[in-house]
Ligand SMILES: CC(=O)[C@@H](O)[C@H](O)COP(=O)(O)O
């Protein structure tokens with residue numbers, strides 16, 4: 064059984080584009096859970112260009128499924144996560160100006176830093192996950208940080224799958240097998256979609272959770288737009 068955690072960054076992006084509070088991210092999270100989402104993921108960035116730190120606090124009492132906060136553990140992020148105490152924190156090594164996440168951790172180079180951060184989160188009862196590329200040495204490194212889980216960075220898989228290259232799954236299968244041998248839980252995310260999720264899930268053993276945002280919101284627009292246009296036309300008769 065693989066849990067679906069809905070990443071609501073894009074809802075905040077839409078809200079911020081107009082000022083005001085439409086769409087309301089807390090209401091969206093409540094509705095997403097009502098519709099079956101098994102978790103809510105947010106990825107606050109230091110510039111707060113989509114999810115804001117205050118959103119993370121406002122969501123806390125309303126997220127009764129798994130609450131997953133992702134981000135680079137800079138000082139302000141550490142403080143926020145300690146205050147909000149989500150179910151899980153996913154550590155992602157984003158550069159400040161990155162448009163979106165574009166790489167997993169170098170868990171070997173940053174081992175000492177990650178060990179300290181993971182220990183602090185675990186001491187506060189927060190499950191920890193490390194965002195990594197499907198590279199065996201990096202997964203061994205993630206194990207040495209003391210993290211509970213890894214999140215496999217699936218951008219490369221999604222891109223190759225879209226080009227018809229299903230063999231791109233191989234490094235993810237091997238990564239999943241190693242994670243299982245090492246006793247690491249397995250999450251995955253980035254650019255997963257209705258097009259590629261079934262294949263990914265079927266091929267990857269022990270997949271505990273996927274977090275999906277960009278495609279899920281885009282697909283929701285396309286799958287909903289016909290209905291909404293008809294509703295407007297009915298009101299304009
Ligand atoms: C870690 C990951 O792959 C996602 O959290 C992704 O980075 C979403 O962030 P943006 O919504 O800022 O693209």
Ligand SMILES: NCC(=O)COP(=O)(O)O
Nearest residue numbers: 070252253254274276277
């Ligand atoms: N951890 C990945 C995530 O939360 C969503 O990434 P994406 O679906 O927006 O690419």
